[in-house]
Amino acid sequence: MFILDLEKPHSLLQAEACDRRLARNHIKRPDLELKLRNLISGHQGEKTLHYFLSLFPKDKFQIYHGLRLPIGNSFFQIDGLLVTSKIIFVLESKNNAGILTIDKHQLTQQYNENSETYQNPVAQVTRHKILLKYFLDEYKFPAIPMEDLVVITRSSTELRITQGYTEGHKKVCKAEDLLKELHRFEKFNYKESFDKQAINRLRHLLLKKHTPLIVNISEELGIERSEILTGVSCPNCKTLKMDYYRKEWKCSECLLYSKDAFIEAINDYFLLIKPTITNAELREFLRLPSQRAATYILSILKLHSTGQNKGRVYHQPKLFPISVSHVFPNQSNTNKNKIGGP
Structure with missing residues (x-):
C-alpha cells in the first residue's frame, strides 16, 4: 500500500x-x-x-x-x-x-x-x-x-x-x-x-x-526575475502569444482558443517568482488587459486571500500544482483547445 x-x-x-x-x-x-x-x-x-x-x-x-x-x-x-x-x-x-x-x-x-x-x-x-x-x-x-x-x-x-x-x-x-x-x-x-x-x-x-525539498532554481543558476518571460504559453505551438478576450485565450501565432491555458502560467508564477500574488502582479504576468479580467481569473482560481481592497494578497494553495480539474470541474463544457475558435 x-x-x-x-x-x-x-x-x-x-x-x-x-x-x-x-x-x-x-x-x-x-x-x-x-x-x-x-x-x-x-x-x-x-x-x-x-x-x-x-x-x-x-x-x-x-x-x-x-x-x-x-x-x-x-x-x-x-x-x-x-x-x-x-x-x-x-x-x-x-x-x-x-x-x-x-x-x-x-x-x-x-x-x-x-x-x-x-x-x-x-x-x-x-x-x-x-x-x-x-x-x-x-x-x-x-x-x-x-x-x-x-x-x-x-x-x-x-x-x-x-x-x-x-x-x-x-x-x-x-x-x-x-x-x-x-x-x-x-x-x-x-x-x-x-x-x-x-x-x-x-x-x-x-x-x-516529511519535509519536501523546496529549491530556488533562479537563484541557483543566477537568473534575474526580470529575465523570466511573462505571458500565457500556447498548448499547441508553445509560444507565449496568447491574448485574453471574453474569458478565453487566443494564440496570435496558431489561432488556438483555450479556456484553461492560463493555469500553467499561474503555476509557473508560484514556482519561479513567489508564493503570493496580487491583482496587479497577475495582470502583469498574464498580460491581462484590465483589472476586471484579473479579478475574474482570481475568482475562479479560488485562492485563499488576506488583506482588503488594493492590499489583498492571494496565496499559493496547499494542493499544488493547481490542476485544470480544480478550476474547471466540468472540463467537457469548456470547449478548450480548439483552433479557429469555439
Missing part, C-alpha cells in the same frame, strides 16, 4: 517552468537544460521503481516514496521505504545510463565515451539506513531489523561490481530483480517488532515529519 505516493519533485517542476520562460539564447540555458535532463532522468528512475513496487500485494508493505526526514540540523531523503511489522527496507534508486562500475569507494559511469565518478551508492543507502535508525530511536520505537538495497532502474544499463566487493554484490540489483531480492529476506524467520499500534504511530510520524 502506498502511504506516500510518487509525486513530481519541486525541483523538476521549477526546472520545467524555467525552461518555458527563459529565452532560448539566454547564457544560462545550457546549464538549465543539463539540470533539467538530470532531474528528468532521476524522476524516470523513481517512476520505474514505483512500477515494480506497485506489483506487490497491497497488504505486503507500507510504501513511502521520496521520504525526506529531519535529523539534527539537516535532512536525509529515502527514495523508497518499505515497512512491515517484522522488517524495514531502505531503497536507493539509480537511473544512470551506460556502464556502471561499483567498487568499494565509488561508482563510475561510462557513457558516450565519457566517464563520470560519483559516490558509492551502497555507502549512501547504508548511511540512510543508519540515519533512519537514529530517527526511530529518537521517537522511542522498538528496534526492528533493517535491510538496504540499491536499485538500478534503467534496464539497458550494464552493471559491473568489482570482484571481491561482497557488500556490493549483496546490496545492488536491477529493478526487475527487486521482487526476488525482497523475497530472499522472507526466508529468514524475523520476529514481529512492530504491533499494529506502532505501525500506525510510525505512519503518522513519517507523514508529519
Whole structure:
C-alpha cells in the first residue's frame, strides 16, 4: 500500500517552468537544460521503481516514496521505504545510463565515451539506513531489523561490481530483480517488532515529519526575475502569444482558443517568482488587459486571500500544482483547445 505516493519533485517542476520562460539564447540555458535532463532522468528512475513496487500485494508493505526526514540540523531523503511489522527496507534508486562500475569507494559511469565518478551508492543507502535508525530511536520505537538495497532502474544499463566487493554484490540489483531480492529476506524467520499500534504511530510520524525539498532554481543558476518571460504559453505551438478576450485565450501565432491555458502560467508564477500574488502582479504576468479580467481569473482560481481592497494578497494553495480539474470541474463544457475558435 502506498502511504506516500510518487509525486513530481519541486525541483523538476521549477526546472520545467524555467525552461518555458527563459529565452532560448539566454547564457544560462545550457546549464538549465543539463539540470533539467538530470532531474528528468532521476524522476524516470523513481517512476520505474514505483512500477515494480506497485506489483506487490497491497497488504505486503507500507510504501513511502521520496521520504525526506529531519535529523539534527539537516535532512536525509529515502527514495523508497518499505515497512512491515517484522522488517524495514531502505531503497536507493539509480537511473544512470551506460556502464556502471561499483567498487568499494565509488561508482563510475561510462557513457558516450565519457566517464563520470560519483559516490558509492551502497555507502549512501547504508548511511540512510543508519540515519533512519537514529530517527526511530529518537521517537522511542522498538528496534526492528533493517535491510538496504540499491536499485538500478534503467534496464539497458550494464552493471559491473568489482570482484571481491561482497557488500556490493549483496546490496545492488536491477529493478526487475527487486521482487526476488525482497523475497530472499522472507526466508529468514524475523520476529514481529512492530504491533499494529506502532505501525500506525510510525505512519503518522513519517507523514508529519516529511519535509519536501523546496529549491530556488533562479537563484541557483543566477537568473534575474526580470529575465523570466511573462505571458500565457500556447498548448499547441508553445509560444507565449496568447491574448485574453471574453474569458478565453487566443494564440496570435496558431489561432488556438483555450479556456484553461492560463493555469500553467499561474503555476509557473508560484514556482519561479513567489508564493503570493496580487491583482496587479497577475495582470502583469498574464498580460491581462484590465483589472476586471484579473479579478475574474482570481475568482475562479479560488485562492485563499488576506488583506482588503488594493492590499489583498492571494496565496499559493496547499494542493499544488493547481490542476485544470480544480478550476474547471466540468472540463467537457469548456470547449478548450480548439483552433479557429469555439
